[in-house]
Amino acid sequence: MSKQNTATPKLNLNHLYAAAICLTGIGLFALFNRAVFIHYTTSTWVWVYALAGAAVVLTIFTFQLPPQGNGLSLDSSVYLACIFVFGPSFSLTVLLVASAVIFLIERKTVWWKHLINFAVYSIINASASYTFAALGGVRGPLMDNHLAAYAGGMAIYFIMNTLLIVLYYYVLHNENLYETLKGMLKDTIIAYLSTLVLSLVLTILLYHNHIFGLALFLCLSILLSYSFKQMFTMYRDIEERANRDPRTGLFNHSYFEVVLEEEMRKSRSTGSSLSLAMIDIDDFKKYNDHFGHLKGDGLIVFLAELLKKECGGAEMVVSRYGGEEFTLLMPSYDTDQAKDFLDRLRKTLNNSPFDGTEIFPQGCLSFSAGIAGYRSDIHDKSELVEHADQALYYAKKQGKNMVHIYGHQSLLEQDIDFSQDVRDIEQQLNLFMYKDMETFKHSKRVFRYAMDISELLKLDSLTKRQFTLGALIHDIGKLEIPWGILNKKEKLTPEEWEMVKWHVTWGKQMAMTNDKFKDLAAYIELHHERYDGRGYPHGFKGEEIPKLCRMLTIIDSFDAMTTERPYQPTKSVEEAIVELRACAGSQFDPGLTEFFISYIESRHLRTKEAAV
The missing domain is CATH 3.30.70.270 (Reverse transcriptase/Diguanylate cyclase domain)
Structure with a gap:
């Protein structure tokens, strides 16, 4: 059974979970055991001590499993075999004696950890016993016609064990429930299956070979535990070599x-x-x-x-x-x-x-x-x-x-660096002046929109730099698109449109070649992603797309709609606002769309008033 690497509970919820486990385990122990051990004969007590001793030995030989190092022991096979051969009350008596011995051996461990382990085992044993009996299982020798009962008992034992451990880590350590469950199943299922099969082997040996059968089983289990321990040591050694830089010994x-x-x-x-x-x-x-x-x-x-x-x-x-x-x-x-x-x-x-x-x-x-x-x-x-x-x-x-x-330059240094970065980018954009003047103008307009938006969003100076420079350079990849496609008056063919879509990837690669502009790559690459996940190049959706990249998509589309382009009609500001709202939730982030529309309406109103 898996061993918990417990830590002292800190939250009330942790205390409540531990108390619930203890009360449930003790209650099921009392219900299924009913203190029948008081009436055991001397020969029965010999079996109790022998089986409890086997469980203790296998607990001491707990081994770890790669890759996470989850602890596992084969003592569960002893308790399951006790259920199949002697019944639930006997199995719980063996558990009680084994737990008492382990408590005396591991006195450095605080008492409540021992109590929780005892309670968990009691719940699992009681659940498996009930399932075995409910499916028609009869204690005694292994019977072929009751295989469903054995399988059901073992399955419940495995399921209850896994769930209690996973819930433990979920409540006490705030681990992700699904990821913890998936990790446990992935790492331990083969070892669990080995334990369950061994319980059937022990059932046969106990009934037919008695103490000699138990001794034979114990030797086999110890050898298996030792083999698992050696395998884990070998795995850790290989993992250590794979993770270390051979020259320095540091991680690679x-x-x-x-x-x-x-x-x-x-x-x-x-x-x-x-x-x-x-x-x-x-x-x-x-x-x-x-x-x-x-x-x-x-x-x-x-x-x-x-x-x-x-x-x-x-x-x-x-x-x-x-x-x-x-x-x-x-x-x-x-x-x-x-x-x-x-x-x-x-x-x-x-x-x-x-x-x-x-x-x-x-x-x-x-x-x-x-x-x-x-x-x-x-x-x-x-x-x-x-x-x-x-x-x-x-x-x-x-x-x-x-x-x-990062980002801790003085305000003066930031302003100087920002001005220089703008000049450097504009020098590259000047190449558009002979190839596609509209893309050059579009980049400048999007940059000015981004400057206004960054003030309204109250961005810090570093984020403002990234956002505005990203807006300025966002279409730099179009320098790789042939002149004939960039300036084509007719509708683009599907093949030409696919080439246009590549500009985001080409632009990112261009930015990554310059240390100063690597942090702008996301704005270049992601400004054609859509809120509903139907954009390109990755098909990201919702908050998988960084917030300011979602804002840049809105700005870019608004300017494209309100400016003359060779392959689409021009819209008025009012028509563009209608289009933005119509696409909010599909192409655009709804909240950011309304924020941008408020800005545009206010700006448009000031422009009209100034004209009057």
Whole structure:
């Protein structure tokens, strides 16, 4: 049976669940056992002690199953065999004696954990006994004509065991009910089936071979438990090798990606802080070129050892991201706490002697680091990595040997950087002036709409930068579309339309080649997704599409409707508003649509008043 890795309950709901399990288990024990053990003969007590001893031994030989390490023991086969051969009251007496022995052996475990385990076993045993009897099962030898009763009893034992454990983790640890159930079934079903089959084997051995049969079964079960334990050890060893970078001993890139996704899920569900830091050794190429790759590898290992030492006491996941880059995944750290830790680490490295540091511009070992904090509007792990990478890029640009938090430039620096980014994007958009002037004008208009909307939404400066620049560059992929298709007056053919749809993917690829504009890729790629999931390129729906990408879709469509285009008629502002409302809930986010319409109506009214 599965073993719970219990923790002290903290919430009233946890106490109530534990109390309900205990009361139910004790009540069923009393109902099915009725203290008949008082009248047992000496020979019966010998069987009780023998079977209880077997259950205790198998409990001690609990083993873990890959991949999650869920604990399992084969003692359930003893209790099931007792039900089939001797009946429910005898089985529960064996459970009582075995639980008392385990309580004496494991005295370091708090008493209420033992009580919960006893209650859970009592519920499962009572349920299996009732089902076995209800399906016509008769205690004694294994009978071919009662196979349905054996199967029913074993099935209920398995189902009740699984449900009680899953509910335990759901109530006490706030685990996802479906995911926990799926994980348990996936990881343990084969071992459970082995336990159930062993119970039938023990039933035959007990009835026909008595104590010798029990001894034979116990030897077989211990060997199986040992084999499972060795298999788990081997699995963990292989897993450890697969997850570690062979040179530094740190976790590798692949493992980092898996853990990052898991920690983001935890942070999203609990609201706890999560920071990601990316570290890059300053001027590593210069050191590598001067002293050779062997010495360069030594420098990488030196920093890795320092990271292990300094991060060992904290619950951080330290990984080698690639080359001379490392990542620190920092659960429960906000960005300010992460920066304090990284600054202390940076100063420790600065003061660490290492051969050849005289060639560095600063005369010592140093690294630059970028930190990004997880936010609820970050939907994909690559976005958080990109934020940390952008912050690292900024730290390098400011002179290296420093730690920078994503989005923490001064307001003046942000304005200067924003103006420069706009100029850089406009230089690329100027290519449209000879190929498709309308796309150039459209991009500028969408940018101005986005500037107004960002003020109304009261976006922070960093989000405002991403949204407005994303609006400006959103159609950059159309540079890859042939001139004849972009300027065609007639309706596009299906093949031509498919080519036009590729502009979002091409635009994303273009943005990803420039470190400054990687964080705009989502606006380029997703501005043709639809709220109902019928858009392209991915068919995302609802809140799978980031909020501001949903807003950009509305702005883009409104401007397309109200501006002359070669392959569609032009609408007035009023007609476009009617169209927006008609498509709210299908193509557009309904709430954002009404927000945008309010803005357009107010803007349109001011324009009319100004004209009058």
